[in-house]
Amino acid sequence: TMVYGGLVNKKIVAKLQALGANAVGLSGADLNIIPAKKRNPEPIDFGWVGDVEKVNTQWISEFLNGDVIPVLAPLTHDGSGHMLNTNADTIASKIASALSEDFETELMFCFEQSGVMNEDKLITELNLLLYRHLKGTGIVTEGMIPKLDLGFAALTNGVKKVSVRSFKEVYKPKSGTTLVS
Known part of the structure; x- marks a missing residue:
C-alpha cells in the first residue's frame, strides 16, 4: 500500500509531466481529501482497510481549475492518525461522482x-x-x-x-x- 502512495504515485506523476501535463501526487489522506472509516472486523477482519465516508472536493477542484492533474493514491485516513488502504475503484467512483456537481x-x-x-x-x-x-x-x-x-x-x-x-x-x-x- 505504501508503495502505491509513494513510488507508483510519483511514477504516474513523472509520466504525466513527460507528456506535458502538470501533475501533483497525493493520497486521500492529504488535505483531508478522503476521510474514511476502518472497516468493521466482524465477520472478517480486513486489517487497516477503510471505507470512504466522504470526498472533500475543494482541493481537487482547485488543482483542476489551475490546470493541475491530481493523482491520488488509494490511501485514506480515519481521523485518528491511522492510514487506511482503500479500494482504488471505490475512490475513483466516489471522486468522479463528487466532482460531477461542478465538472463534466x-x-x-x-x-x-x-x-x-x-x-x-x-x-x-x-x-x-x-x-x-x-x-x-x-x-x-x-x-x-x-x-x-x-x-x-x-x-x-x-x-x-x-x-x-x-x-x-x-x-x-x-x-x-x-x-x-
Whole structure:
C-alpha cells in the first residue's frame, strides 16, 4: 500500500509531466481529501482497510481549475492518525461522482483486459439490464462485479461517461466497454 502512495504515485506523476501535463501526487489522506472509516472486523477482519465516508472536493477542484492533474493514491485516513488502504475503484467512483456537481466528469476503470468480455468477444456497450444478465449467468464474475457496480452507481450520481478498458488503450477513444444507463 505504501508503495502505491509513494513510488507508483510519483511514477504516474513523472509520466504525466513527460507528456506535458502538470501533475501533483497525493493520497486521500492529504488535505483531508478522503476521510474514511476502518472497516468493521466482524465477520472478517480486513486489517487497516477503510471505507470512504466522504470526498472533500475543494482541493481537487482547485488543482483542476489551475490546470493541475491530481493523482491520488488509494490511501485514506480515519481521523485518528491511522492510514487506511482503500479500494482504488471505490475512490475513483466516489471522486468522479463528487466532482460531477461542478465538472463534466468521465470515469475510466483501467486494468489488464480490453474491457468487459463475453467469452473472447469485447462487449463495447453495456447497459444495466445486460450487466445483470451477464452477472446472473456467471459471465461477469469476481473483480469485474464491483467495478461495474461502482460504474453504474457513478452514472446514477451524475458522471457523464464511464468506461472499462485496458490501461494500454487509455488514449484510444473507441476502446473498451462503455457503460450506458
